Amino acid sequence: MEYVKCNFCNSSNYKIITNSKDLIHNTSNEIFSIVECLKCGLNFTNPRPPITEIDKYYSSDYSFFKDDNIFKSIYRKIFIWISEKDFLCYIFNKVPWFRKKIIFHLKTKSFKYPQKIKPDDVFLDIGSGSGVGNTHWWGPQESLKEYNKWNKTIYAVEPNKKAHKILKNYVLKSFHSIDDIEENIFFDKIRLNWSLEHVHDPAKYFKFFSKKLKKNGEILICIPNFDGHIYRIDPSISELPVHLYHFKLKNIQDYCTRNKLKISYFKTFSYVNMYYFSSLIFKNEYLNQFKSISINSLKKFQEYLDIVDDKNLGNDMILKIRHDS
Ligand SMILES: [Zn+2]
Structure with missing residues (x-):
């Protein structure tokens, strides 16, 4: 474990926001804290596992490192289909195993993928996982496996060694770190799909963006929003300790300004x-009500969340970043 200073302003004055064990993946019994920098307001995990030890805090079935196959894809489609039918949700709500599976596949909100990638774009996916499957929120159509069918200049950065074995089939070149990328490669589009919160040194990444993004290029960043509704209810809901940073819009703005983005x-x-x-x-206490909620009531709760989202208090945020010229 290591104690660190604020990654943005280098201050070592911070207050503790919450303490928690890894309750999601149960990889250890250690207590981790999320702290807030008193100077710039950045929230980060402190103490945290150093980069040489972080691997053991990713459970072996961390979903985005795995391969996908036709059966998984059909299975997923069936559950998404069921979840869209209120009557079937009503029936299956009484069967606990089905209930859980349907809720897992609930996709009560859909909007268009926010980045347009052209066939000749030099594209970099940072934290790509294995490049197949569900790409978190966006579905398999935004996976590198899919892009590879019509774009042959895809690069990927992924620290997980197992994921590389699958990844190499779908990209021109993959790297373990942004530090390994050759000097002469520049990018039209860069994507960080829920990965920036996992890195040890975000400042390094923003410097990299500024240097490696082409003049009219665009970066898409999707990350949890620590200003979001659920984190205001309970900040410990963050995925500790693998989420090392807990960003709010203001923090991303700070990094951008410093790097002329x-x-x-x-x-x-x-x-x-x-x-x-x-x-x-x-x-x-607040979350307790969701334990026994019916699938259809849970779907209705989305209407409330839509209002929350419109106030920019949604639990995840999507940002596009360009050069500030
Ligand atoms: Zn700070």
Whole structure:
């Protein structure tokens, strides 16, 4: 474990926001804290596992490192289909195993993928996982496996060694770290799909963006929003300790300003199953109501979350970043 200073302003004055064990993946019994820098407001995990030890805090079935196959894909489609039918949700709500599976696949909100990638774009996916499967929120159509069918200049950065074995089939070149990328490669599009919160040194990444993004290039960053509704209810819901940073919009703005970058698009969003699964893991009075909620009531809760999202208090945020010229 290591204690660190604020990654943005180098201050060592901070207050503790919350303490928690790894309740989601149960990889250890250690207590981790999320602290807030008293100078710039950045929230980060402190103490935290150093980069040489972080591997052991990723459970072996951390979903985005695995391969996908036709059976998984059909299985997923069936559950998404069921979850969209209120009558079937009503029936299956009485069968606990089905209930859980349907809630897991609930996709009560859909919006278009916010980045347009052209066939000749030099594209970099940072924290790509194995490049197949569900790409977190966006679905398999935004995976590198899919992009590889029509774009042959895809690069990927992924620290997980196992993921590389699968990844190499779908990219021009993959790297273990941004430090390994050759000097002469520049990018039209860069994507960080829920990965920036996992890195040890975000300042290094923003410097990298500024240097390696082409003049009219664009970066898409999707990350949890620590200003979001659920984190205001309970900040310990963060995925500790593998989430090392707990960003708010203001923090991303700070990094951008320092590196002559600007935010060109910002949106927050929330999804209901996060409330259900958090209620099973975290002890919290507000979340308790979601333990026994019916699938259809949970779907209705999305209407409330839509209002929250419109106020930029959604639990995840999507940002596009460009050069500030
Ligand atoms: Zn700071």
